[in-house]
Amino acid sequence: MIPGSFDYHAPSSxxxxxxxxxxxxxxxxxxxxxxxxxxxxxxxxxEPVHLVDxxxxxxxxxxKEEDGFLYIGAMTRESTLETSELIASKYPIxxxxxxxxxxxxxxxxxxxxxxxxxxxPANDHPATMVALDAEIVVHGPVGMLSGGERTxxxxxxxxGPLMTALExxxxxxxxKIPTPEGKSGASYLKLERKVGDYxxxxxxxxxxxxxxxxxxxxxxxxxxxxxxVRASEAQASLVGTTVSQEDADNAGxxxxxxxxxxxxxxxxEDYKRAVVRTLTSRAIMQAKKRAEGxx
Amino acid sequence: MATQSITINVNGEARTAEVEDRLLLxxxxxxxxxxxxxxxxxxxxxxxxxTVLLDGTAVxxxxxxxxxxxxxxxxxxxxxxxxxxxxxxxxxxxxxGLQCGFCTPGMIxxxxxxxxxxxxxxxxxxxxxxxxxxxxxxxxxxxxKAVQYASNKLQETTIEGGE
Numbered sequence: 001m002i003p004g005s006f007d008y009h010a011p012s013s014x015x016x017x018x019x020x021x022x023x024x025x026x027x028x029x030x031x032x033x034x035x036x037x038x039x040x041x042x043x044x045x046x047e048p049v050h051l052v053d054x055x056x057x058x059x060x061x062x063x064k065e066e067d068g069f070l071y072i073g074a075m076t077r078e079s080t081l082e083t084s085e086l087i088a089s090k091y092p093i094x095x096x097x098x099x100x101x102x103x104x105x106x107x108x109x110x111x112x113x114x115x116x117x118x119x120x121p122a123n124d125h126p127a128t129m130v131a132l133d134a135e136i137v138v139h140g141p142v143g144m145l146s147g148g149e150r151t152x153x154x155x156x157x158x159x160g161p162l163m164t165a166l167e168x169x170x171x172x173x174x175x176k177i178p179t180p181e182g183k184s185g186a187s188y189l190k191l192e193r194k195v196g197d198y199x200x201x202x203x204x205x206x207x208x209x210x211x212x213x214x215x216x217x218x219x220x221x222x223x224x225x226x227x228x229v230r231a232s233e234a235q236a237s238l239v240g241t242t243v244s245q246e247d248a249d250n251a252g253x254x255x256x257x258x259x260x261x262x263x264x265x266x267x268x269e270d271y272k273r274a275v276v277r278t279l280t281s282r283a284i285m286q287a288k289k290r291a292e293g294x295x
Numbered sequence: 296m297a298t299q300s301i302t303i304n305v306n307g308e309a310r311t312a313e314v315e316d317r318l319l320l321x322x323x324x325x326x327x328x329x330x331x332x333x334x335x336x337x338x339x340x341x342x343x344x345x346t347v348l349l350d351g352t353a354v355x356x357x358x359x360x361x362x363x364x365x366x367x368x369x370x371x372x373x374x375x376x377x378x379x380x381x382x383x384x385x386x387x388x389x390x391x392g393l394q395c396g397f398c399t400p401g402m403i404x405x406x407x408x409x410x411x412x413x414x415x416x417x418x419x420x421x422x423x424x425x426x427x428x429x430x431x432x433x434x435x436x437x438x439x440k441a442v443q444y445a446s447n448k449l450q451e452t453t454i455e456g457g458e
């Protein structure tokens with residue numbers, strides 16, 4: 001399959017890339033890892049007139065901790081996240097997430113920024129970022145916004161299927177995640193029919209404890225709604241508890257109610273809700289185990 | 296229709312062509328370079344038959360534009376054989392790691408990337424490493440054995456070479 005014709009641009013700096021986007025308007029698409037966009041272009045579901053390839057912006061490829069936050073540069077490859085020692089030791093939920101995205105070959109090129117900027121509720125990072133209360137850092141033309149940079153909370157970033165709060169002339173440049181303090185743990189679980197498929201459903205859970213008592217919870221759901229779904233009632237139900245198996249099962253029931261799955265070739269609506277219920281309970285218990293120092 | 300002149304080093308040989316911006320790397324390899332060992336299977340980023348190394352990293356060449364490889368190095372199955380067959384090629388032959396052979400070039404290039412990063416993978420790591428490559432014949436068992444054969448042979452060669 002051959003994509004439609006387009007003009008290719010390969011800016012060598014972020015400023016140049018933003019200027020191109022600003023000049024070209026909605027005829028332009030950003031090419032990051034390309035593993036969502038190029039298949040869509042081959043199927044002619046996307047026919048951009050201009051492609052702005054940001055693979056040359058190697059300064060957007062980093063993982064670092066700074067001022068109480070983990071920053072993941074937008075051009076960080078999934079394979080980099082998957083094999084990072086920092087991620088494995090302090091943010092295992094991000095390793096959980098990256099290693100179930102598509103397959104190893106795709107992950108060699110696919111980027112964390114692209115997985116989020118694509119705005120696909122079937123992608124895996126969005127739910128994880130919901131659970132972690134991440135912020136999305138974007139850059140646009142200087143003057144239009146404060147200094148060209150703004151930060152969008154993850155709950156405001158995802159607007160609908162393949163729709164985000166990004167403006168046409170903005171580029172997602174980083175993901176900002178609060179560094180976990182004290183006793184905390186997080187986990188992402190995904191059920192897929194086979195390696196490489198989108199989730200039937202996926203659940204991200206992040207727990208913080210004050211002693212034995214759960215003090216803060218984030219739960220995000222993959223591919224059971226028009227955007228990643230935050231299971232707010234399930235979150236609230238765990239706060240103040242010790243997160244027993246019963247508490248986790250109870251939260252699973254609430255997450256199943258909060259989910260908005262559509263029946264398709266991956267399963268019926270009822271089946272997907274059942275998957276959400278079970279995965280939520282399991283992800284919560286694994287997050288608790290990690291908070292207590294386990295894996 | 297936008298075209299540009301690009302040069303890609305394929306298996307050690309610089310190949311220059313005037314290409315459309317939308318030309319996929321797999322077509323540059325097969326049509327412009329005449330190297331048909333790299334196969335087009337699903338053409339939808341699932342099957343891995345088109346896997347090549349781009350600057351040493353295994354990628355699906357149906358999901359990369361040729362222009363993105365401009366000035367870079369590509370290794371295809373044709374670039375694997377040196378004085379003799381590469382231990383991976385030998386392994387696939389010795390262990391019957393193929394039946395129809397359609398997935399084999401991609402399997403070998405993915406396995407090359409795997410062994411470059413992890414010379415002594417466990418069976419699970421091999422299965423994980425080739426999970427982006429689909430085979431409809433073998434049931435994968437002999438492919439895993441073929442990669443293990445290559446891993447062992449490369450280890451022996453390394454040890455002998457070090458003496």
